[in-house]
Amino acid sequence: MKELLLGKLDGQALPHEWFTILGSITFILATIATIILITRLKRWKWLWNEWLTSVDPKKIGIMYFIVGGFMLVRGGIDAIMIWLQQAISVDGSQGYLSADHFQQVFTAHGNIMVFFVAMAFIFGLINYIVPLQIGARDLASPFLNTLGFWLYVGGVVMVNMFFLLGGEYAATGWLAVAPLSGKEFSPGVGVDYWIWSLQISGVGTTLAAINFIMTILKMRAPGMTLWKMPLFTWGSLCSMLMAVTVFPLLTATLFLMFFDRYLGMHFFTTSGGGNPMMYTNLIWMWGHPEVYILMLPAFGAFSEIVSTFSRKSIASYTSNVLGMIGVSVFALSVWLHHFFTMGASANVNAFFGVMTMVIAIPTAVLFFSWIATMYKGRIRYDTPMLWFLGFVAIFTIGGIAGLLLAIPPVDFQLHNSLFLVAHFHSNVIGGVLFGIFAGLAYWFPKISGYRLNERIGRYAFWSWIVGFLMAFVPMYILGLMGATRRLDHYDSSTGWQPFYVMSLMGGIIIMVGVALQLVQIVASFMQKRRLHDSTGDPWNGRTLEWAVTSPPPSYNFTVIPEVSSRDAFWKMKQHGLRRPVYEDIRMPRNTGSGIYISIFAFLVGFGFVWEIIWLVVVSLIAIIGFVIARTFDEDIEYTLTAAEVEKLELAREKKNHAHYAHGRVDAEDMGLREFVVTVIKWVLDVIKNRRWRTW
């Protein structure tokens, strides 16, 4: 009876290791604290109506950033744990993590960073910026947008669920290669949590990608042909085209793995005719394009940033677009380079090695285009530009390492060594993460209404650069010395320890950089009067998003602009901006269906993990019910009349003027010392005057 009701759940599933207890307490306390805070501020209704059920891509974008930010910290803690273990676990010392726990840590680190941090930030940026850039009010399907976001959140909850129930995550590496990930060798629930967290958020990604494609292809402002789109939008389009192509492959492969584990099938097992190598083949067909999916929006953002901060239009728009398309097309022809050593013949390895090198060509075209844009430009070294320059340095190092790895005989020596680890971190951190940081610094004024503190931003940037080099250059060397990845213990006779220790110190400096970024945001908020963006165009930008106020109104544009050239906004500024004639606007209503469907999607996954069949059945029926309710609901929009729009616009202008009327204007961006002093003064003030009584 208990089995019918609770499946495999029993007392054993509750936390009983130090890290599961610690993790559970942390999450529970954080949840309770949040609930108390919201209750005291009486913001439940506001939260639900203004944010959680919102279909506004700007709000959804910000929510992606927030959740992604938390997961960045979570994944970063995993990284420090790995560094720490590897720095001290030599000879007699076994470190502080058991081998099995260590394996779970690096698996979680990889999954979280790729799926729940990088994808989240990219989707956040695309959600917020692309509609503004193409002159649209919203995405093609507001419902799919919120659904995609909440499915992502479902994945986030699932990947952290093991702390509370189950006690183990997958210990197989971030892609859970067969047969290790099969039921025979990983009988616990860890791999099942892995499967469902990826499956649920993966479906969200596919739906979001379809949505973005529909939007970019069908909702551009009149006159904006594909060849006149901003480059960030191009990068996003190429990225989403790839996403829509390869995420179904992941979904199917995860289902096959699930069938093996759950239904006793023999796709990737070591008996019954199964072929584990097929899993490796399929998963990398998804895995390789995935890294380009992350990269291309970053490339697009960089294109815009280089142009704006060199105060020149991009050197060759066509080359940039063709470069991005080239990368997208070739992305599907290189996946075997992840398993050169699996035993294919020399000719097959050679083909894929050559194709891997060929991908460097469109990438190089992009780089040269950016450098050509900088040439004879009047360069401003604001933080977005600094991040771009950092990207050039670090991504190039990673790229060259990649070219080396593309040669099969070389890869036979370096496969799964720390050289490989340093390579992909150079590209993902130097490329994707720096691109996100650059994009955030660039578009932050648009999103918040005030720009970021430049001084602390510079400190953060340099921390990252120094920290990164100190952490990963030793890793390249270690790889060449023969150190394999995922090692939890080694002999001192290898001579590796000094390098591991240096790597750990570099990691700590990176953490300082992250802390400085958080300080930067807080400091900017403190000085937001001074840093206020009153025109909506703080950088003298060229694309449409700078034509609206910062932050934009919920409907983005009062009137959809007519576009006649690239750098549409630049053209408008030349001809002088005019006050538009207001008209009625159709806006989509908020909806909770995204949340409800995602809750039940999570329960389906959870039910499968613990084999609670009735939960799966009930949740599936509920999902179908909500989908029917939503798709047959005809009342999903409302109208903002022209009069209401005018009222909103006037109120906004008044608020803008008020900003300058009150408040002092500081002399310059505050530095670290002033920040610390301000914080201490505030804390003392709160304590002395017992201000918490009024919260």
Place this chain on the structure above:
Amino acid sequence: MVAHKQMDHEEAANDRVMFGFWVYLMTDLLMFAVLFAVYAVLKDSTAGGPAGRDLFRLPLALQETLLLLTSSFTCGLGMIAARQGNKRQVLGWFGATFILGLAFLSLELIEFAEIIHEGYTWQTSAFLSAFFSLVGTHGLHITFGLLWMAITLWFVVKRGLTNNMVRKLALLSLFWHFLDIVWIFIFTIVYLGAFV
């Protein structure tokens, strides 16, 4: 003036939804591609158990194919009726599609039951895992399609043949035709392929 803009708004929304659904169908096709790839690679891994030629009966497969093909045809005629605003014909043709689809599904379930009855399941070998997954996934899609059809027809009865309903029927037809196209390849690669 306002009515004209609203018409454009509706047309544009229509166009977007049809296109978006087409893109979704492409992603579904790609999921099937993985199942086909796995079938192609593992179809000879019978682990001492039966192969396709031991289990499949071509006449049955032909019957299933004809049922599904005909249902695709009646579905198309139903769409024509929908665009002409002919509610009775819509219910008639789509009703026929539903019945044919249900017949297809029944035959398939009987086929599965027979194989299982002989003692061979998806746990027997990689080949059988691939077979049940590929054909089963298609069957699952058919099931969802039938469910979708029933609900949509119910709403057509209740709300009449409005623009929105016609669009929903158009999406359903796309889905149904696409399932028949996938079946062409299942028929060819799985059933005919076993006897080549």
Place this chain on the structure above:
Amino acid sequence: MSKLPEHNMPKGDHGATRSYVVGFILSLIFTAIPYYLVVNKALSSSVLLIVILAIAVIQMLIQIFFFLHLGRGPKPLYNIFFFAGTVATILVVVGGSVFIMNNLHHMVPAEAAKKLIEKEGIYQINGEKTGACQGVHSNHKVTIKNDIVTPVYIEARLCDTLTFINEDEKSREMTFGSHPRHASYGGESELAVRKGRSKTVTLNELGTHQFHDHLDPGVAGSFTVIE
């Protein structure tokens, strides 16, 4: 918001109906043809496979055009582009997988397979016995000291083991067959035996075979394996 469609096909438009009828009939034909070809085994195996696949593609195109109306209507380019892209991807996914998995399978040479089978104790594959040895059998020792092989000839039963013991100061590379055209035995082509160490091979092939030290071919012997 809910009004009857007015800008769609006029009543009694036979063009649309004709499209479906033509598509249906063509599909019936292109279903019947491969069916009868296969049932009657009208062509050779490989040709037949290509033909029925080609016919499947043709029927798909028929249904894409006549049922799904791809290519007709306003702005068909996007749909066609996506369909073409999907087809290309499917070819890469299915074709690429089949090709690569096939290649991997053929890259496992017979000898390596034999060695693996023996080492991993894989006694049957798909119901067929592999010939790997099970159970406990006798061990035969061959000692090499001062470049002398003792004993120089061994008679053993199938599945016994043979151990080379190197009691000299230098390393040896035991291999089979006669120098310089070596052979492999039981999947092993070379056994590196360092000074003071030993290596064992399972005698899973019948007949008389020679062995020698590749680095010093004068050091040689032979053994016969019987049932």
